[in-house]
Amino acid sequence: MAESIIIYDTTLRDGTQAENFNISLEDKIKICRELDSFGIDYIEGGWPGANPLSTEFFVRMQDMTLRHAKLAAFGSTRHVSNPPEKDANLLALLAAKTPAVTIFGKSWDIHVTEALRITLEQNLEIIQDSLAFLRQRVEHLFYDAEHFFDGFKANRDYALASIDRAVQGGAELICLCETNGGTLPNELVDIIHQVQRHFAEQGRQVALGIHAHNDAECAVANSIMAVQAGALMVQGTINGYGERCGNANLTSIIPALELKLGLHCNAGSRLHQLYVTTRLINELANLPHNRYQPYVGDSAFAHKGGIHVSAVQRNPLTYEHIDPERVGNERRILISDQSGRANILLKAERFGLQLQPEDPLMASIVADLKNMETQGYQYEAAEASFELLMRRALGLRRKFFNLEAFSVSDRKYSMNKEPLTEATIRLTVGDTEAHTAAMGDGPVNAMDLALRKALTRFYPSLQNMKLVDYKVRVLNGQNGTGARVRVLIESSDETGRSWGTVGVSCNVIEASWQALVDSINFKLMKDEQQGMLPRSAA
Template sequence: MTRSVQIYDTTLRDGTQAENFNLSVTDKIRISHKLDNLGIDFIEGGWPGSNPLAVEFFKTMQGETLKHAKLVAFGSTRLFSNPCQEDKNLQALLDAKTPVITIFGKSWDIHVHDALRIELEDNLLIIEESLAYLKPHVETLFYDAEHFFDGFKKNHDYALATLGKAISGGAECLVLCDTNGGMLPHEVQPIIERVQRFVTERSKTVTLGIHAHNDSETAVANSLLALSLGVTQVQGTMNGYGERCGNCNLTSVIPALGLKMGYECESVKNIDRLYDTAMLVDELANLPHNKYQPYVGRSAFAHKGGIHVSAVKRNPLTYEHIEPEKVGNVRRILISDQAGKSNVLHKAKKFGIDLDPNSPIAASIVAELKNLENQGFQYEGAEASFELLMRRAIGAQANFFTLRGFRAINSKRSMDKPPETEATIRVEVGGEEVHTAAMGDGPVNALDKAMRKGLTQFYPALEEIELVDYKVRVLSGQHGTGAKVRVLIESKDKYEQWGTVGVSVNIIEASWQALVDSLTYKLMRDEQRNATKN
């Protein structure tokens, strides 16, 4: 029998409580449509009673159309001092005009006494009355039992009593929350089983959900366990964002449900959109993507060791638990000092280079690669530099220009003004030497400008290059300020994005190496594209 589950996303509310995670109203609308396309069942848009941004979002969303997902407004039970019809929080929930409302209430007696500062019976009253007041005005009504697991462990009779009042108030799904994120899987199972018996005795229609935080690194495990026990709704966020250590990561839950546990939901049908959705959330939040994240990380299906690569080429199941394409990701073969001939041959095929496996050139490329990485070069994030290295090894790399010399001068003429940087270069193109200079924001920027100034008269397409990232890594602290540095540069044009690398004890020299590779790669790729057209 196929089981179904509801996916409830709270990235736009709980996720935005993460440190350094901020979204504009426009960002939230874009993410809402992306989640809808993925097949998320419920999208929690925020707490309309908490801030003007949330109010604006819900107002704007009234003019938007979602194909599958239902928008959810989130809030709390009424204040004990306010009757429901006068409670601003409940009125804000209704004003949001969403088809679904989720409210949370206190399950842990310590929170009733110390946070709300009311009696235990008073808390039971506001849970039931708040839900009953909202019920006639909304299509679907959920109840989040905040701190339920901790509350159950301290006073299980009272924790269960709060659920009883939520059932009486009209909640359709009771969501058990591990708000502090401290639960371990072996603790979760007996509590859920006890709750299931309690709920079954009182209702045949009320379902259960799970809302787990990740402070013990078990949010996904706890959620999957809960679902295996019969819980039918899982709440979480894209990429696991959330307060403190984050929430249950839906990008791990969804593929586990669909590809491993046999569950059905709309998100499983569209699971090949998972990677793109995860990346969009990071992009709009302006946060770096966690490359080591399961399923949707760039390293999730990356292979580095030569033995691994050789095996994966024969049968990917040897070192991959699923096919990366199923979640929209791709397999990557990394080039590193652990690489063997299999890695090099794989890259050669990817780059369109005809390399005989038995050729001494293949062995020499491996040897050169290991020698360069021993010096500090790293090609995992600089495949463009490695492709140039391979093409030079087989004698297939055109010499577009030759460096004859460069100079970069920094000067600070006034303490209340920024430094001035000037770079001068001499390059030779087709036997003609060009001598140019340019000012820039620092020596690397100045060198980049001077190079393009000199080369664009021969190669106008170099104007299309945009430098999108620049990283410097000190390779060894043994020599203090005389240590080697590695510079990684990420560049792009209208066609693609590529990475290049340089290493030196001089940061300007290392930057120069990476810049030269970047420009050379651009010229090579344009030459290849033109050849294909012709």
């Protein structure tokens, strides 16, 4: 088994085949630079000539220097009717001027006869001479044996013959591809061992890699088992993005290699960057972050049950398989109706509140929490609202303003035009009254704009606050349109800080108002703590 495993990232090619994964040229370049900074060894940039975006990407990258990673261009073996020196695909790979080239070929006989519609021998020929042509012209040359495991199970001799020809053509590494994603780990390891024995019988030492898909939820396990069986390279994508159910998730594989198996890879030395890297790629692809993802999900080290929290407080190893900081993540203590006193105490400490286990207010806070969640409030994603609840119980919550009245109206004057939405707010700050109105894109947006319009004359920092997410959930659907709803709002400001607040009501406008008011109160409270409020307001 190798001491250092090669990590080959194909997020910019295979990853972009995932549903709803769309990135611009500039995004591709940013992702490439991030992967290089993270320590990825090879970055597959795409298929030159397949589309204008891929072509332009390789042109742009020729003027850029990567600190560690080597850029790889991806393509197929030549067309059966073209000699290598006149094949457009092979010439496009060379035109990309990358230090590494990866080409794929057919290992499964059914793909040769049904997809390519050529003879089995012709397929072997185009594998060998495509690689032989490239071998003299590129620094690193890899061969992806597509559908190798299914091909091996269907026709062992032909699958082996296909990679024999790849070796004869000059590939420095044969990557065995589990393309359909249906092979189980025990099958995969057995086939790898048979491949190794096959080469050993020929007196050859051939470097192997693994490229797994996740259709049977085994891509990570298959990749790890392949490494343990002797594979030197792992191909995969960040966050497991890819066609259908996705590719092997490097976000899980890299820490498993480094922290579980004691195997080194260059990216393993930068595991503290893992969380940030995964988030950046999600943001650029405009895809939500999977909170339940191992290692980097927001829930990966979140503790909800009171017994769990108490144990983790004494020794994190009781409910955490690694220190979250090793992968750039953090431990989170959740607040819910399952919470015990240990949760409350840890939250109080985090909020900078003085609260002791024997404090009579402790029972009051726990009772308030359970009562509020019985009504439908949820604080796991609304910690700002929970901090305000705790401060109110401790007599530490200051009222920055008093609401006197508000109204929201929607008017649709024409069926061919969007409705006009207006919100009016009347409130007081001290002895001063403010009465404002604002138009918005819907009632919540109008309320948000009107509220901040009324308050910014007193608290100018609210101009830099924005609502970044808004969710509504029906809590008891059996009541139809009279059902109680929960509104969760996420807000952020110029400091990069973000916070969540919650409101619950049978009226979605009222629930939204509750969450909005909590959001603004939390912002003002933090500004006051940092000395950012004007003295006249403070």
